[in-house]
Amino acid sequence: MQITDVRTIRIEVPLERSLGVSRGRALDARGAAFVVVETDAGITGVGEGVGPEPYIVERIVEEKYAPRLIGKNPLDIERHWAAMLTDDLYKDRKGQGVSAASGVDIALWDIAGKHHGVPVYRLLGGPVGGDLKPYASDLFWQAPEPMADRAASYVDRGFAGVKTHLGRGVDADKERVAAIRDAVGPETALMVDMNCGYDRPDARRAGRMLAEYDVYWYEEPLSPYDIEGLAALREELAVPIAAGENEYTKWGFQDLFEADAVDYAMPDVMRCGGITEATKICALAETYGTVVTPHCFTTGVGLAASMHVMAASPACEWLEFDVTDFPVYEALFETPPTLDDGRIAPPEDPGLGVSLDPDVIDEYRVD
């Protein structure tokens, strides 16, 4: 089997509801870059690289990586990973080169699964446990009451955990945490994501407040550049620290682990180096006794890739499940994921179990 083509499909989805996060920032549209790898065996693989800039991922995949891959056997995944990320004289160690390689890597795993006729998690040695436990990822910045109402609706749907996005001042955050905790009750895991919104003193103040509300994890309180600061917070605060969506490769995660910076490591499969690298980060996390909860706030392709990694690693807990009604999410699955008694089963179709249905994609496609 040989790779005959590597290309990208880029989309941009305008959002009906603006997604507000820390420091007054908000998302009004969400983009994505899919990677499509064709073979002479008639098998097509699909991946996704989260840039965050889809047009940069597109350029890197098509101009830098495609020429290195065409004509090669798509099943030689480790070799292709090295060809993209470690063989060059000058290394692209972090950033969008790794994101672009992640998208290619995911597409190659999709091809491998389809070639062998099994879901990707089987190729990775899974499943290690039962179905995955999702938490509802949403609760972007609004007034406390609508955030609390929305949180309660996710608990009613059967989610055992909900995540909110705060970071606009400790007092304003406190009002929202109090309202959400009141709405979801004491049994629901409540995660709080600050999206890197605070400096060290405010992160400390906010962390003490969150502990009063039994917050499950405190996500990205600080800039991802401040690993020492994260470690100091983890040492001082009662609330567990989560971070890693802005980190790349196993070497980047080794820095987090060596610094004792996180209780929950959050590699993004679409950024950290794909399924190949996420699996290794999970293994590394096991050696440090660190729980992995992959960051996943993207399309159905990324969700599927994350589910396969999680289903095959004993280090993983809590599937991040986007409940914002993103139109390119469940709709991309061959068999859409469903919440059953608070759990979601990993895809059973060969490969990732997703496809870029033109009826869904074309509406948002950017040429």
Ligand SMILES: [Mg+2]
């Ligand atoms: Mg986050």
